[in-house]
Amino acid sequence: MLNIRYQTSAQAGPLLFSWRPLAYLRFSTTLRIHTGRPWTNPVTGEGLRFNERTPTERELRMRVEKEFRGGRYPVTLYGEMFNVLNEEFYSYSRTFDHDRNKTKWHDPYQDVLIYTEMPPYFSDQSVYLLRNQPRHVRLGLIMKF
Numbered sequence: 001m002l003n004i005r006y007q008t009s010a011q012a013g014p015l016l017f018s019w020r021p022l023a024y025l026r027f028s029t030t031l032r033i034h035t036g037r038p039w040t041n042p043v044t045g046e047g048l049r050f051n052e053r054t055p056t057e058r059e060l061r062m063r064v065e066k067e068f069r070g071g072r073y074p075v076t077l078y079g080e081m082f083n084v085l086n087e088e089f090y091s092y093s094r095t096f097d098h099d100r101n102k103t104k105w106h107d108p109y110q111d112v113l114i115y116t117e118m119p120p121y122f123s124d125q126s127v128y129l130l131r132n133q134p135r136h137v138r139l140g141l142i143m144k145f
Contacts, residue, residue, distance in 0.1 A: 002031045024067035032059045039096035043103055054096055059132075060084040076142040086135040088126075095129050 005028040013022025036053035063080040095101045095112065104110040115125040 001033075004029050024069065026063075026065040026067075028063045030059075030061045033057070034059075037092055037096075039092070039102065041102065041106065042099075043106060054090065054092065057089050058085055058087055059089075074144050076144075077140075078142065079137060079139050081135065081137050083132060083135045087132075088130050089132040091129055091131040101129065 005026065007027075008022055008025040010023050011020065012025070013020050034057040036056050038050035038053055040049050041052045061080065061082055062084055063078060065076050065078040067074055067076045090096070095105070100117070101112055104112045110116070113124060113126045113129060115123045
């Protein structure tokens with residue numbers, strides 16, 4: 001895990017109509033890398049336990065804040081982005097510890113995210129198998145009283 005944070009001072013940047021737009025800015029980013037967990041592949045395992053690893057997970061988050069200190073109460077505007085790399089993190093117990101899904105994992109002709117047990121009706125099971133959300137942004141306002 002790597003967390004980097006940078007904050008500007010009250011005197012940062014040029015003076016623009018008695019206001020410093022680059023003052024009280026905060027930038028932060030967090031990178032988390034998690035190597036895959038071991039799991040047992042029954043198709044290629046030849047009786048071996050924990051013979052493969054799940055995919056490596058890389059999660060990147062970013063946040064930008066701007067604080068305004070003009071009145072009686074400081075106000076902070078912020079924007080943050082989650083899952084910047086837009087990667088999918090699979091639920092271990094639902095994907096790699098489930099007989100139907102772990103046999104589909106290595107088959108290039110089957111998509112593990114598609115439920116195919118009741119043809120001709122197929123459904124998306126990504127809500128069930130993925131444990132994270134796609135890339136998304138949150139904007140907010142913080143008021144300190």
